[in-house]
Amino acid sequence: MEFNKEEFEKSFDEVFEQKSEEINSQLDRKILITMVGDVNCGKSSTINKLMKEDIVSVGAKPGETIHIKEIPYKENIIFVDTPGLDDVVKENTEVTLKYYKNSDVILFFLNAAGTVLSENELNNLKEIEKVSQEIIIVLNKIDAADDIPALVKYIQDHTEYKYPVTPISSRTGENIIMLQNKLLDVLEKKSKDIMFAMNLKEKASIANRWILAAGVSSAAIGASPIPGSDFIPLIGVQVGLMLKLSTLYDKPISKENAKELLIATVVGNAGKTIFRQIVKIVPGAGSIIGASVAGATTVALGYAIKYMHENNIDLQVEHLKPIYEMLLKKEKEKEKQQNCDGDDNDDNNITSV
Structure with a gap:
């Protein structure tokens, strides 16, 4: 032939x-990335480091993040900052769960320098996974903690290895590329990875x-x-x-x-x-x-x-x-x-x- x-x-x-x-x-689609975690877990600094741009204000104090906050980036990317469900004003719980359900990916933040995967955090995760399984667990502040592999294994053991665990430091930038790749993995399944990639x-x-x-x-x-x-x-x-x-x-x-x-x-x-x-x-x-x-x-x-x-x-x-x-x-x-x-x-x- x-x-x-x-x-x-x-x-x-x-x-x-x-x-x-x-x-x-792909370029006409919107991307919704929702962040959940305590105020001291470094959500804002992580997004700024990931996008290499100060798009989210840092330094929130306890009690400030009790409502959902949308942070538009460029035309088609929206970051959503949410508190843990235990911190949400009760009448907003349904709205918060709707955000989780509609998100392309959920970044579930844990603080490596604190109590990793506390009872409240684990309960939050279980509630969130009822409406979405597109979850990446972000273990932040690894620069201020010891024995990171043991912490990662602890998280995996207690979440049944369902979700990728990405240890990062939003302060030093360590493993930010790893987080970027995990995000692209999820978005690629939804045919939205090119849209996200071209904005990095x-x-x-x-x-x-x-x-x-x-x-x-x-x-x-x-x-x-x-x-x-x-x-x-x-x-x-x-x-x-x-x-x-x-x-x-x-x-x-x-x-x-x-x-x-x-x-x-x-x-x-x-x-x-x-x-x-x-x-x-x-x-x-x-x-x-x-x-x-x-x-x-x-x-x-x-x-x-x-x-x-x-x-x-x-x-x-x-x-x-x-x-x-x-x-x-x-x-x-x-x-x-x-x-x-x-x-x-x-x-x-x-x-x-």
């Missing part, structure tokens, strides 16, 4: 439109996350036993990655430019009229070699685009291609080294036996 230029372009156009629509639909100041770790995930997906496609059948899925992964990175860095890319970049790099057949089976594009498709090459080409493409966006280099073929080829060479060398290390380990295991 062969893919001619017209078929390729038609398939590319369909994939580009589909991926563009998926991303654009720290974009490099998000780009890396997307690039590596796309590499894994491409490797799985490259290992397909039927060369040629997964040509379109591979394009879908790579086009989706290009569009996500361009959205993340707020550097729009046109369909024609994206097509040209993909042909000149991954496909490698710019100017030719015939696009052959995917085995021609991904040598060894249907094998471990095919998987590694498919993953390597996607990862190299992603890192090249990321590099250019971060360094304000125009996303043109003549600029992208040398960077892509350099990164692709590195990815292949890394893959080769990993395979060699694996062979050495196998040899060692045989020897030890």
Whole structure:
């Protein structure tokens, strides 16, 4: 089976439109992130550190947070500060529970320097999980506590390992990226992660996350036993990655430019009229070699685009291609080294036996 230029372009156009629509639909959605915890648990400072901007006033005193407070951020993100249910004015309990139910994610704060997961806090958590299970437990102030792993295990044991526990310090910024990733995990399930990601100041770790995930997906496609059948899925992964990175860095890319970049790099057949089976594009498709090459080409493409966006280099073929080829060479060398290390380990295991 062969893919001619017209078929390729038609398939590319369909994939580009589909991926563009998926991303654009995210940008119209609202994100509701609700915070719950005592006044001294560092909710406000955590949000400020996460977004790298003073969007929430800090220094609330006991008794001040007895009502729900909405904190809009940009156009489509709303942070909601709520007290524990035991501190809520009784007539507001139903309203508070409604916020929890409608939230995309709930950040349940605990103070590592205080009494971690007190009876009241555990009761609050049990009431909240009746209306929502999209909960991330944030163990803050780890810079002022000892034996954090023991505290994390204590929380996990007493919450039946239902929710991720993220130990952070909103004062020093330790593990803020971990919290960012946990939030993205939840929002990705709701198709709202791109909207949240593009509003974060720290974009490099998000780009890396997307690039590596796309590499894994491409490797799985490259290992397909039927060369040629997964040509379109591979394009879908790579086009989706290009569009996500361009959205993340707020550097729009046109369909024609994206097509040209993909042909000149991954496909490698710019100017030719015939696009052959995917085995021609991904040598060894249907094998471990095919998987590694498919993953390597996607990862190299992603890192090249990321590099250019971060360094304000125009996303043109003549600029992208040398960077892509350099990164692709590195990815292949890394893959080769990993395979060699694996062979050495196998040899060692045989020897030890």
